[in-house]
Amino acid sequence: MTGFSAGELVTAASLNEHTKFAIERSVYYKPFCHLWRNTDQSIPPSVTTKHDLNTVLENNDGMADVSNGRIVVQTAGRYRVTYGNAWDGNASGARAVFLYTTDSGTPVSSLSIPSTTGFIRLNASWVLYMDAGEGLEIRGNQSSGSSLNARTDYGGCFLIAEWISL
Numbered sequence: 001m002t003g004f005s006a007g008e009l010v011t012a013a014s015l016n017e018h019t020k021f022a023i024e025r026s027v028y029y030k031p032f033c034h035l036w037r038n039t040d041q042s043i044p045p046s047v048t049t050k051h052d053l054n055t056v057l058e059n060n061d062g063m064a065d066v067s068n069g070r071i072v073v074q075t076a077g078r079y080r081v082t083y084g085n086a087w088d089g090n091a092s093g094a095r096a097v098f099l100y101t102t103d104s105g106t107p108v109s110s111l112s113i114p115s116t117t118g119f120i121r122l123n124a125s126w127v128l129y130m131d132a133g134e135g136l137e138i139r140g141n142q143s144s145g146s147s148l149n150a151r152t153d154y155g156g157c158f159l160i161a162e163w164i165s166l
Contacts, residue, residue: 031061031075031163036156040149048098048141051085051150051157063161070102070137071161073130081109082160083138084123086151089116093143097122102135115144121154127164136161 008014035053043049052069065072073079085097096112109126130136138159142148150157 029060031063031073031077032058032161033061033063033071034058034158034160035064035066035069035071036158037150038152038156040151041157042147043140043142043150044147045093045145046141046143048139050137050139051159053138053157053159057158061163065135068135068137070135071159072102072133072135073161074132075163076130076132076166077163078127078129078165080125080127080162080164081136082123082125082162083109083158084121084155085138085140085157086154087120087122087140087142088148088151089118089120090142090144090146090148091115091117092145095120095122095148096141097124098139098141099124099126100137100139101128101130102137107139119151119154123155130161 034057036055036057037053038055054066056064061074063071083099087095093115098107099109111122111124140150
């Protein structure tokens with residue numbers, strides 16, 4: 001049921017039915033997609049590289065586009081986007097993860113950290129308005145001087161989009 005029809009008699013029962021549907025849709029059915037990479041991905045030094053997100057953990061609005069490693073929004077609105085990457089440790093260089101929309105050549109959000117000999121985990125969240133058909137992807141960059149793995153353990157490499165409002 002999408003709404004009232006012209007000439008429809010508005011009764012308490014029909015008002016409840018329409019209102020209940022609208023509330024349930026907005027409260028219980030929020031578009032949500034969670035993609036993850038299920039194998040380590042080698043990232044060359046000083047090259048911003050798209051993460052190949054190849055596993056769907058949840059997808060209730062048809063947003064998962066694993067053949068392209070990204071999320072494509074089907075319902076316009078404001079989204080909370082959470083993304084992250086786990087890196088091999090290396091004593092030199094920095095590590096970074098970037099959030100891109102597919103209609104932008106520049107990142108809309110990023111997070112970086114200097115080198116460490118231990119394991120590195122980067123997570124970030126961002127809120128942005130998305131039109132239907134716009135995509136989200138994450139990319140990594142590191143400057144250790146040699147290739148490093150974006151890892152699958154410790155939460156791995158992931159991208160989550162959660163609709164939060166119109």
